Amino acid sequence: xxxxxxxxxxxxxxxxxxxxxxxxxxxxxxxxxxxxxxxxxxxxxxxxxxxxxxxxxxxxxxxxxxxxxxxxxxxxxxxxxxxxxxxxxxxxxxxxxxxxxxxxxxxxxxxxxxxxxxxxxxxxxxxxxxxxxxxxxxxxxxxxxxxxxxxxxxxxxxxxxxxxxxxxxxxxxxxxxxxxxxxxxxxxxxxxxxxxxxxxxxxxxxxxxxxxxxxxxxxxxxxxxxxxxxxxxxxxxxxxxxxxxxxxxxxxxxxxxxxxxxxxxxxxxxxxxxxxxxxxxxxxxxxxxxxxxxxxxxxxxx
Numbered sequence: 001x002x003x004x005x006x007x008x009x010x011x012x013x014x015x016x017x018x019x020x021x022x023x024x025x026x027x028x029x030x031x032x033x034x035x036x037x038x039x040x041x042x043x044x045x046x047x048x049x050x051x052x053x054x055x056x057x058x059x060x061x062x063x064x065x066x067x068x069x070x071x072x073x074x075x076x077x078x079x080x081x082x083x084x085x086x087x088x089x090x091x092x093x094x095x096x097x098x099x100x101x102x103x104x105x106x107x108x109x110x111x112x113x114x115x116x117x118x119x120x121x122x123x124x125x126x127x128x129x130x131x132x133x134x135x136x137x138x139x140x141x142x143x144x145x146x147x148x149x150x151x152x153x154x155x156x157x158x159x160x161x162x163x164x165x166x167x168x169x170x171x172x173x174x175x176x177x178x179x180x181x182x183x184x185x186x187x188x189x190x191x192x193x194x195x196x197x198x199x200x201x202x203x204x205x206x207x208x209x210x211x212x213x214x215x216x217x218x219x220x221x222x223x224x225x226x227x228x229x230x231x232x233x234x235x236x237x238x239x240x241x242x243x244x245x246x247x248x249x250x251x252x253x254x255x256x257x258x259x260x261x262x263x264x265x266x267x268x269x270x271x272x273x274x275x276x277x278x279x280x281x282x283x284x285x286x287x288x289x290x291x292x293x294x295x296x297x298x299x300x301x302x
Contacts, residue, residue: 039066047074051113071108071119072101078120079104082127085157089135096131103130152189154179237287245280252277 042050042063050067057064079100086096107123116122136149158178162170170178172186179186204211238246244266251257251265259273266273 038063039070042067042070047071047119048113048117051108051111051119054108055113068105068108072104075104075120075123078123079127082124082131085128085160086131086135086153088156088160091135096134099131099134100127103127106130148188148192151179151181151185152192155186155189233288234284237284240287241280241283245276248273248276249280 042053045053050071054064054067054071057067079097082103083093083096083100087093089096103126104123107119107126110126111119111122132150132153135153136146155175158175159170162174162178166174172183176183176186202213202215204213241249248262248266251262252259257265259270259277263270263273
């Protein structure tokens with residue numbers, strides 16, 4: 001199965017699977033011995049000490065790259081716990097892990113140890129926000145307003161929590177009450193959920209082979225319906241025609257008579273029949289469709 005992970009995220013992924021940033025890019029001149037020694041020293045530091053060291057190092061330093069990689073490894077569980085909230089989504093778990101790593105890297109780069117001591121508390125909304133942004137921008141098959149997208153994600157999380165608390169799947173009323181929204185909002189979010197998982201028209205309705213597909217059960221344009229509507233529109237203006245022109249139209253289109261036969265029946269020439277027929281058709285066409293625009297008139301004249 002081909003991954004649907006966005007190009008912008010995939011571009012940051014090295015073979016190890018952890019998103020790569022400029023801080024984590026090693027230069028070829030860095031010796032393996034120096035890297036191993038640096039890693040052993042940094043591994044002995046606490047998270048707070050490592051963060052202070054990380055911020056003090058220049059961005060092109062290989063030591064900063066090692067520190068960043070260590071921090072990412074230490075907070076892998078946090079990323080995994082954030083991603084687990086969306087395990088019911090159609091997205092592959094590993095793709096969401098990579099998106100979560102991007103959020104973690106942003107948190108590591110932006111966190112200031114001087115203003116707080118808890119990287120996990122700072123990083124969690126960054127990771128969750130990155131995942132929500134991924135769903136909002138990448139997964140929807142058609143455009144859905146952002147409030148509805150965010151309401152759907154909140155609905156999923158609340159539904160899981162209430163199921164554990166109540167021992168049964170929560171009703172729309174219970175979900176709406178817990179989220180502080182209306183039942184109509186809940187139903188709208190459920191409808192948006194269908195846009196994440198479009199169904200194939202050729203898929204069997206019951207999930208079993210040799211059963212009717214959705215395409216076989218959908219209606220299609222009925223030519224007879226179009227004919228009926230056209231006749232209704234014609235009937236509105238039929239009485240505005242002179243009786244002789246009404247008779248000519250009936251003889252031509254319902255009696256399937258030629259203009260010569262109509263002329264002999266009415267005692268007039270074929271040319272006269274042709275002029276009356278053209279006049280009647282033009283009159284009805286303009287009454288039903290409206291007068292042609294100037295451009296159409298010029299085109300017809302040419």
